[in-house]
Every structure is written in structure tokens, then in C-alpha cells.
Amino acid sequence: MLLVALVAGPAFADTWSVEISGEAKTGVLWERVENRLGRDDSLVDDVRIHSTDDAGSGDGRFRINLSVTAPSGNVGFNARLNWEHFNNVPTIGPHWDFAYGWGTAFDDQFRLSLGRLGGSPWGTGGPEMWQELEITPTGGMRFEFRPSIVPGHLNFGFVLNWIDSYADAGMDRDPTLLDFLLESVLGVSYRNDWFYARVAYRLDSELDSGAARLGMDIQNEGTRLIYRLEEFALRRFVPDLSVWALGEFNGLGSDAPEVLFTTRNWLFIQYAPPSFVTDLRFGLDAMGSRNIFHVRAGFEYNLDVAGIRIVPRIRLLYANDFGEAQLVPGSSFSHIGIHPSVRVNLTPFMHIALAYYWDLENWFGAPYLPERQRQRVNLRAGVTF
Numbered sequence: 001m002l003l004v005a006l007v008a009g010p011a012f013a014d015t016w017s018v019e020i021s022g023e024a025k026t027g028v029l030w031e032r033v034e035n036r037l038g039r040d041d042s043l044v045d046d047v048r049i050h051s052t053d054d055a056g057s058g059d060g061r062f063r064i065n066l067s068v069t070a071p072s073g074n075v076g077f078n079a080r081l082n083w084e085h086f087n088n089v090p091t092i093g094p095h096w097d098f099a100y101g102w103g104t105a106f107d108d109q110f111r112l113s114l115g116r117l118g119g120s121p122w123g124t125g126g127p128e129m130w131q132e133l134e135i136t137p138t139g140g141m142r143f144e145f146r147p148s149i150v151p152g153h154l155n156f157g158f159v160l161n162w163i164d165s166y167a168d169a170g171m172d173r174d175p176t177l178l179d180f181l182l183e184s185v186l187g188v189s190y191r192n193d194w195f196y197a198r199v200a201y202r203l204d205s206e207l208d209s210g211a212a213r214l215g216m217d218i219q220n221e222g223t224r225l226i227y228r229l230e231e232f233a234l235r236r237f238v239p240d241l242s243v244w245a246l247g248e249f250n251g252l253g254s255d256a257p258e259v260l261f262t263t264r265n266w267l268f269i270q271y272a273p274p275s276f277v278t279d280l281r282f283g284l285d286a287m288g289s290r291n292i293f294h295v296r297a298g299f300e301y302n303l304d305v306a307g308i309r310i311v312p313r314i315r316l317l318y319a320n321d322f323g324e325a326q327l328v329p330g331s332s333f334s335h336i337g338i339h340p341s342v343r344v345n346l347t348p349f350m351h352i353a354l355a356y357y358w359d360l361e362n363w364f365g366a367p368y369l370p371e372r373q374r375q376r377v378n379l380r381a382g383v384t385f
Contacts (some may be wrong), residue, residue: 026060027380
């Protein structure tokens with residue numbers, strides 16, 4: 001459609017809606033890591049291309065979002081091209097996060113999406129985790145029902161897709177229709193003037209259970225559930241205050257000894273008037289018999305100097321693990337972090353930033369000295385369009 005738009009020119013633009021957006025982020029990262037193992041090689045210095053500013057897991061991020069909608073507003077497609085490792089290796093080079101077509105019917109009360117799905121109406125929505133259960137390498141079909149007779153905004157449905165893990169190397173049989181149905185996702189969301197809730201539940205067949213037995217992918221065995229709960233009542237009294245929670249549960253219902261049940265649950269409190277943003281985050285992660293409690297606090301202030309916005313920021317992190325599998329028994333922390341930074345918005349679409357990270361972590365168990373100290377300095381830049 002984009003090619004058609006370029007060829008057809010104004011005639012196409014007058015009828016179809018085409019939106020293109022994206023971002024490019026990268027930087028230079030200096031990192032000093034001291035693993036306190038009592039060896040000479042426990043001190044490591046490294047400099048590389050990298051950005052820690054929500055810019056992916058590799059060298060940075062180059063992303064293009066494309067949305068095309070028909071004049072009627074009831075058909076179109078969405079796609080995202082993402083590149084986080086700046087090389088041409090096929091497995092980690094540029095790839096489509098999602099690319100799917102969609103259509104609506106019955107006065108927008110039914111929506112069908114086909115392809116490599118993304119933009120789930122039942123996802124967690126971040127920021128500590130971004131989870132969409134219907135994402136698979138092979139794509140799928142999402143069916144949404146949005147009845148207008150229900151007060152508020154109700155959306156429920158299901159996704160038909162394929163396995164989310166490695167194929168079962170030890171299963172000598174062909175897939176069945178039941179296997180296919182047992183990889184479905186069930187989802188529901190509801191929004192009114194008081195709250196917003198989303199829940200998604202992914203079933204699991206035995207087709208990909210061999211990955212857990214072989215030790216390749218123990219996280220995707222068993223059923224999974226994610227949720228997001230957001231309240232709107234407090235905003236009536238304090239318009240800039242937001243409170244929400246989100247979480248995930250992995251390995252539900254699995255009796256395989258290789259599978260480790262895990263869950264993450266986070267609560268967010270944020271106050272964001274025009275001049276500053278302050279937030280508190282509380283998290284509880286459970287991984288078998290080891291639990292980790294997190295507290296993260298952040299503050300940033302917006303300064304306008306000669307038409308340029310300067311944003312100093314600091315984030316404080318604390319975590320401690322407990323339970324039978326506590327990494328260092330009796331320790332008063334598992335992670336302490338101090339992250340100051342300053343960002344300069346040269347224009348609404350371009351910024352540069354300098355950030356410093358100091359982290360002390362319990363990284364090793366007995367008999368080693370547990371702490372790992374990391375210092376990082378990140379000079380980074382970003383362009384959004």
C-alpha cells in the first residue's frame with residue numbers, strides 16, 4: 001500500500017490513511033565489571049556501541065511502524081520492522097515484530113486480524129514487562145468481539161496460532177486438531193470511567209513439551225496468564241496521578257519436573273504534572289523457591305532553557321531475594337542501583353543524553369564472594385519521527 005501511495009500520489013492520500021512513524025536510537029557504552037571472585041581476571045572493561053535508553057537488547061534500535069487504513073475505516077494493516085543488532089545475520093538482523101491485516105464488521109463489533117500478530121488488546125502494556133501471548137514465529141488469527149450493548153468498552157475473543165516453543169523432538173506423531181486448539185489464547189478487556197482491566201490466558205498442548213524435557217525452553221511449558229489493571233477513580237481528584245498493576249504467570253498446570261513455575265507482579269504509582277514526573281514501582285518475582293522483592297523510585301524535572309528542554313533524572317533501585325533458594329543466605333540485598341542521567345531535547349524529535357549507572361548485585365552463590373559491581377557510562381542519542 002505504501003508503494004501504491006507513492007505512485008498514486010494525492011489521489012491515494014485523499015482516500016486512504018497512511019501513518020509512518022519510528023525511531024532510531026544508539027550510543028556508546030563504557031562498562032566496568034568487577035566480579036569479586038578473588039582472581040585477576042575478575043575485572044573487565046568494555047566499550048561498545050549500545051544504548052540503555054529503552055533501545056532494545058543490542059546495539060540500539062531502528063524501528064519503523066506502518067499503519068494503513070481504508071477510507072471506510074473498517075479494513076487495513078499494521079506492521080513494524082525492528083533492528084536491534086546492527087548486522088546482517090539472518091537470525092538477529094532486521095525482522096518484522098508484527099505484520100498483519102485486519103478488518104471489522106457489524107458496526108465495528110467484530111474484528112478479525114490475520115498474520116504475524118502484535119498490538120494485542122489483552123497485553124500487559126509495560127513498562128517493566130511487555131508481554132503478548134499470541135506472538136509466535138508462524139503467525140495466527142485473532143478474533144475480537146466488542147458488543148456495543150454492554151456499557152463501557154468490552155472486548156473479548158481468542159487467537160488461533162501455533163506452538164510458542166521448540167517442536168517436541170521426542171514426540172513421534174503428527175499434530176492433531178486438538179493440539180492446534182490447545183495452543184489458543186483467550187482474552188478479555190473491559191474499560192469504563194472507573195477502571196481498565198485486561199487478562200489473557202494461553203493454553204498449552206503437549207506438542208512442544210519435549211523442549212522442557214531436553215532443557216531447551218522451560219519457560220514456555222504449561223499454560224500462561226498475563227494481566228493489567230488500571231484505575232481511573234483517583235484521577236477525578238488528582239488528574240496527574242496514575243496507579244496500575246500488571247503481571248505474568250508461567251508454567252501453570254505443568255507437572256513436568258523440568259518446568260520452573262515463575263511469576264512477576266508489579267505495582268506502579270506515578271504523578272506526572274507538566275513540570276516533573278515522579279514514580280514508585282514495587283515488584284515481586286517468584287522463581288520456584290526463590291522470590292525477589294523490588295523497589296524502584298524515579299524523579300525527573302523538565303527545564304526549558306532558551307527553547308531547549310533539559311531533563312535531569314535519577315532512579316534508585318533496591319531488590320532482595322528470599323526463600324529456600326536465596327542466593328546468599330542472610331544477605332540484606334540482592335541488587336542496589338543508582339542511575340542519574342540528563343537528557344537534552346534539541347527538538348521535539350531529537351535528543352542526546354548522558355547517563356551513569358552504578359549497580360551492586362549478589363550474582364554468585366557460595367563458595368564465591370557474591371558481589372558483582374558494575375559501572376556504566378552511556379552517551380546516547382535518539383531520533384523519533
